[in-house]
Structures are given as structure tokens and as C-alpha cells.
Amino acid sequence: MQTIELLEILSGIFRKVLKRDDIFLTENTTAYDVEGWDSLTNMVLIGEIEKTLGLRFTFREIVKLKNVGDLCHAITEKRK
């Protein structure tokens, strides 16, 4: 799956969970850039991503995610 395609899917998940239509993720997007993406919603987002893409992150993998680019990379690695 291409990164652009993955970013589209992730943007859709973020829009659904955070109930906002104006979310367009890039690889450099961090929690500071998206209103509503905070410690309270982070794990709901991760859970939804796991459910949609059919994969499972360990906690240590989640801790290492610093931006959406890291998330895309981790998903690509998992799907290999």
C-alpha cells in the first residue's frame, strides 16, 4: 500500500473518531497539528486503525510513534 493511499485511510479514521471533516494528514502531522488529537483520544485512534487495517501494535511500538509518518512506517512494516 502506498503512503498516499495510507494517509487517505488514516485521515478518514481520524475524521470519524474526532468527528471533524477538516482533517488532512501528512507524514509530518503531529498531535499538535490536529485539534482533538490528545492523550484522551490517542488510544481510541490507535484501536480504530488496528481494527480497520487488521493489525496489532505493541505498547512499545505505540510509544515510539512521534508523528503520522512514523505511524505509516509502522503500519507498512506490520503488513510486510
Next chain:
Amino acid sequence: MSFISFEFVILFVICFLIYYIVQKRLRKYVLLAASCVFIGYFNLLFLVTALFVSILTYCIGIMIESARAKRYLQTIYWSGISCLILCWSVFRHVDVLTGNASFIFPLGISFYTFQAIAYLTEVYWEEERAEHNLPDFMLYMLLFMKFLSGPIERPADLLSQIKELRPATYRMMSYGLKLIVVGLVKKLVLADHISPYIDGIFSSIYTASGAQLLMACLLYPVELYADFSGYTDIAIGGAMLFGLRLSPNFNRPFVAQTTTDFWRRWHISLSSWVRDYLYMPLTSLTRHLGSSGIVISLLVTFVALGVWHGVGLNFVVYGLIQGIIIVWELKTQLVRKRVSQKIGHWLYGLLSGVRTYLVFALSLVFFKAPTVQAAFYFIRHISFQTNSCWKEINIGMSDHICIVSGSALLLMLLYEFGMSRRNLLHQLEMQSIAIRWTMYYLIVFAILAYGKLGTENFIYLQF
């Protein structure tokens, strides 16, 4: 040895002079020696406990690093964490368990235990490398400016500075001194003036009038904030004189419009600690439950945060109130947004700010009252009757104290509002020498004339 004591001033000045006289490589030893004197001066056993916990953490950190990719890595990590929690719990509860009320809780243990847990967890998560230099690590754990009540420092923030100890620049020293003065004003001119009267009401809950209970409830957050943020300003300012930058602990908490936001502004080093090392692992474990997992994690986290403050059901209730309100805020985000659009953002912001303050003030009744029953009695008997006389409303404070502490509160709020717009302390530095020194003399005069000298205790020392 409190920050506001003659002994501390002597220790600080001697340490400061030697720190800048000796060679660079010896500076950390000067700070370490001063920290040991500072801790040992309270009680030698406090020093022994702190040294034991620090050395134990140091050894376990190295063991975790050398056990990477081995099966017993988890065993080592969890044994270390269990040892730290067990040690803290024993000291915290030993007076209750043994019935010996004379047992003294080692000062600072809650704070350095949290720091030790943070360090081991960062090493375990491979976010940090284990520290192999024992003096550096001991200084990270025991540094006297943050030993008693934090800020709780992360290894990435403080250890890296300790490894590259640099002398403070003139600008840094000047800023640090100003912060110390701000802290002294908060503590001596505001907190210490109102604390005896608020303490008096809380120690006579069953005889105080409804209006007095109301005023004590409303004023206690102000006292707690002035006391604790005053301590933190002194700690951060003092560390700056040695070229060290400690983490901020407060960011204008009373402007928060939600309890969620409040906890991002209040005791930041503790709330971010529980977020990263308790709440995040919990939500990870419960994420298959969806939003219910978040609710469970929030409640457990805030109850734990309450219990950290002390033994007793009242601290559980204190934490639970915070958790329940944050869950409510999470669930009602959309409704509250609609209300805000309907009544106007300004009015909604004001009402939300007042609501957040009142919720915190009410929850603090459980924090301050000796038992849950006393706290419920307190809240049930709060009176909103408008015919209360001034003697009841001022909870026994003289007009002089009301004016002094009221002015200090107003000044503190104005200062914090100004700091949120631009750095007033830097602005002051840019003024002419006449303006600057007039300000300095005025503030020092205000502290000497209106400060309540002679009190040494800070509220958070008991934790």
C-alpha cells in the same frame, strides 16, 4: 531545612560560591555534597533512604540495559518497579500498619520514587540509555533544588544537563533571582497570610458557620496554588543560578475552562508523569474496549493520583471526582460545543472557567478534610445566605491581612496574565537601571514589610 530558612540560605550561598570557584569537573560533586547535606540535615535516615533508592535504581537500570533481548528483561524491570513501589508504600503506610504515629515519612520520597520509575521505564522502553556514571545519576535523583517537592524530572531533561554542567549566564542568573522573588511573594505575602485562617476553618468544620465554610472552600485553591507554585518558582529560580533548567510545574491553571485542561496546567510534572507511565499503558491494555477502556483508564489513573497524596478514602474520592468530571467532559464535548455557539464563546468561556474552579475547590475539600465524613459534612453545610456578616466572610482575617493578601492575589493574577502575553521578567531587564532597581527595592520592601516571615513549611512537603 526549608527553602525559607536561614540554614538554607547559608547552604545555598556556600554551595554557589564553591560551585563557581572549583574546576568544571568538580562542580557536580559540589552540588551532590550540598544535596546530601540538605537531605541529611532533616534526618540522616532520609538521606540513607534516598541513597538506597537511588543506588538500587542505578543498578536496575544497568541490569535492564544489559538484559536486552533476553527473556528475563521483563522480570528485571517489573522487580525493580515493584521494589520501588513497595518501598514507597511501606514508608507511606507504616504508621497506619504499626499504629505508631511517631514514624516520620521520609521527605521527598514520593517525588524521587516517581523519578526513579520514570527512569527505569524510559530505559526499558529503549527511549533512554542506562546511566553508567554514578555521581551523575545520584545528582539526577537527589539535586536539592527539586528534592522535596519536585518538579519530577525526566532523565532526558535533567540528566543531559547534569552531564554537561554549564555555569549560568548573567541573564540566566538574573532571571533565576527574579523567579525566586516571585516565589517568595506568592508564598510569604499571599499563601502564608491566609493559610492559618483556612486551616482554622478546616480544623473546626463542625463549629464553623456556613459562610465560613464557603469562604474556606473558595480560598483553599488560592492558598494551595500560591504555596506550591511559590515553592516551584523558588526551586526553578534556584536551579537556574547553577545553570540548570527544571521543568515548569504550573501554567495559569485558573484560566482553564475544563478540568481536562486544568490538569494540563496544574502540577504539570506529576500529571504528565501519570499520563505517560500509568494512563497510556492502561489505555493500551484496554483499547479493545473502545471508549469504555478510556473511561476505566481515566478513573483508575485519577484514583491512583489521589491515593498518591495520602492514605484514606478522602484521597480516593478526591481523585475520583477529577476522573468523573473528565469522563463527563469527554462524553459531552459536542453538546458543550453547541452550547458555546449558542450563548457566545466569551460567556461560555467565563462560565466554564468558573465551573472548573468550583469543581476543583469542592474536590479539594476531600483533599484537605481529615475524613470523608468530615468532607461531606463540610459540603452539606456550606451556606450561600447573603445576610452573613463581614466577620464570617473574612474567616477571622483582619482588614490588614485581607488588603495585603487581596492585593497580592490581584498582583499574582495580573503578573500571570502579563506573563502569558509577553515575558515580563525579560521586559523588566530591558528597562533603564533606575526603573529596574526601583522595582527590585519595591518588591523586596513589600516582602519584608508585608511578608509573613517565620513560617518554613510548604504544603506539598507532606507528600
